[in-house]
Amino acid sequence: MDSKETVLQAMKKAGQPVSAGQIAEISGLDRKEVDKVMKTLQKEEKIVSPRRCFWEPK
Secondary structure, eight states, rough: OOOOHHHHHHHHHHHBBHHHHHHHHHHOOHHHHHEEEEEHHHHHHOEEEEEEEEEOOO
């Protein structure tokens, strides 16, 4: 599984909007890697931010 899928799975598993730090804890990925993947997912419009610094799948 690549990093994008890992981050999306972690978001779905949480069941609520989560921060990058929480995604790193859930997925076991490095925080910097999570930030990089989240920027890519945001550009692809696969994740949205319902409130500042928290993200969820679109």
